[in-house]
Amino acid sequence: MENNILNKVIVALDFSDETKALEIVEILKDDINIFKIGLELFISSGPKIIEKIRSKNKQVFLDLKLHDIPNTIKKALNALMEYDIFMTTIHALGGRKMLKEARDSIIESSERKNKKRPLLIAVTLLTSLSTDDLVEIGIKEDLEEEVLNLAKISKEEGIDGIVSSPLELPYLKKEFKNELLLITPGIRNGTVHIPGDDQRRSSSLKKAIYQGADYVVIGRQITLAEDPKKALYYLLGQE
Numbered sequence: 001m002e003n004n005i006l007n008k009v010i011v012a013l014d015f016s017d018e019t020k021a022l023e024i025v026e027i028l029k030d031d032i033n034i035f036k037i038g039l040e041l042f043i044s045s046g047p048k049i050i051e052k053i054r055s056k057n058k059q060v061f062l063d064l065k066l067h068d069i070p071n072t073i074k075k076a077l078n079a080l081m082e083y084d085i086f087m088t089t090i091h092a093l094g095g096r097k098m099l100k101e102a103r104d105s106i107i108e109s110s111e112r113k114n115k116k117r118p119l120l121i122a123v124t125l126l127t128s129l130s131t132d133d134l135v136e137i138g139i140k141e142d143l144e145e146e147v148l149n150l151a152k153i154s155k156e157e158g159i160d161g162i163v164s165s166p167l168e169l170p171y172l173k174k175e176f177k178n179e180l181l182l183i184t185p186g187i188r189n190g191t192v193h194i195p196g197d198d199q200r201r202s203s204s205l206k207k208a209i210y211q212g213a214d215y216v217v218i219g220r221q222i223t224l225a226e227d228p229k230k231a232l233y234y235l236l237g238q239e
Contacts, residue, residue, distance in 0.1 A: 005209055005236060010061050012036040012185075012219030016044035018052075020223075025056055027228050034086060036061040036217055050083045059086035061217075065123050067091035070101035077102055080118075081109040087119035087183075089163060092150035099157040119161060119181065122154040127165040127186040144168060148175065155180050166203030166211065173212030184213040187221065187235065205235045 011032050013021040018041070025035055035053055037060055042049065050060050062085045066073055073090060080088060090102050103120060110117030124147045125134070131143045139146055147168045152175075154162055161181025164172060172182055187205050208216050218235065225231030 005205070006031055007033065008209060008213065008215050009205070009232070010034040010036050010183075010215050010217045011222055011232075012038060012063075012217050013041050013223065014038050014219040015223070016040050018045040018049055021045075021049065022052060024223050024228055025053055025058060028222075028232065029056060029058065031229065031232060032058075034059040034061055034215070036063050036219070038063045039065075047083055050085060054084050060084070061086055062088045062118075063217075065089050065091055066102075067094050068098075070094075070098045073098050074101045074105040077105045077120075078109045081106070081113055081115060084115075085118045087121055087160075089121045089123050092122040092124050092154050092159075092162065096153055096157060099154060099159055103158045120159050121161045121163055121181070121183055122150070122159045123163045124150040124154075124168075125164070144171065148172070151176065151180060161214065166208040166213065169208060169211040169213055181214045182212055183215045183217065184208045185217040185219075187216050187218045 009032055011024065011028060013024060013035055015021065021041055035058055037049060037053070042062070042064060050062065053060050062080065066076055067090065068076070073094065090099070092099065099122065106117050106120055125143065134143055134146065141149065147164050148171065151162050151164070151172060155176065161183055163183045163185065165186050166184050169182060169184065172180070186203065187208060205216055205218065221235060222228045222231045
């Protein structure tokens with residue numbers, strides 16, 4: 001059971017220090033197969049960090065949360081196909097046309113370059129947002145309704161999966177069964193105090209898996225710990 005859960009864990013390398021990132025990969029290489037590169041590390045290290053992690057026979061989740069006009073998204077994803085990544089993210093709030101262009105671009109590029117295409121994942125609503133935040137920016141729907149609506153549009157446009165908080169998992173799994181991959185950040189219950197923690201909608205690792213997450217993304221709870229491997233296994237034991 002423990003190994004099955006580990007296969008669903010993605011460790012987020014959410015810092016700018018490339019040396020530190022590669023140290024974490026080395027420490028966890030026997031336990032974790034997928035590591036997330038976000039904006040901070042990608043901007044500070046550039047695409048070479050993808051190649052360095054892949055050289056250790058690990059998969060890369062490139063989480064840039066692209067959000068732009070459809071033509072720009074098309075060109076950006078075409079450029080990303082130069083690199084060997086397992087999955088990448090775009091914002092569902094970019095709209096149906098942007099989602100379609102993203103999907104078409106990644107399929108066409110992979111076929112033209114004879115590469116296995118990465119999974120394309122749509123971010124619904126950031127887990128830092130609350131209902132009050134949505135009201136403030138003019139989204140009138142209930143938070144759950146908005147996540148469900150964005151997930152439905154994503155599925156209709158052939159997106160492989162979505163990112164949502166653990167709190168949305170029960171109704172998303174009920175609605176989509178196994179038709180969409182569900183990727184869940186916001187895993188907590190660790191021993192590490194995270195300064196400025198901005199996750200509003202969070203859960204434990206085991207609970208997220210039990211409620212239907214296909215992958216869970218865990219960052220600072222592990223990477224800021226004195227012993228990252230011990231922190232990982234601590235989270236595995238928490239209900």
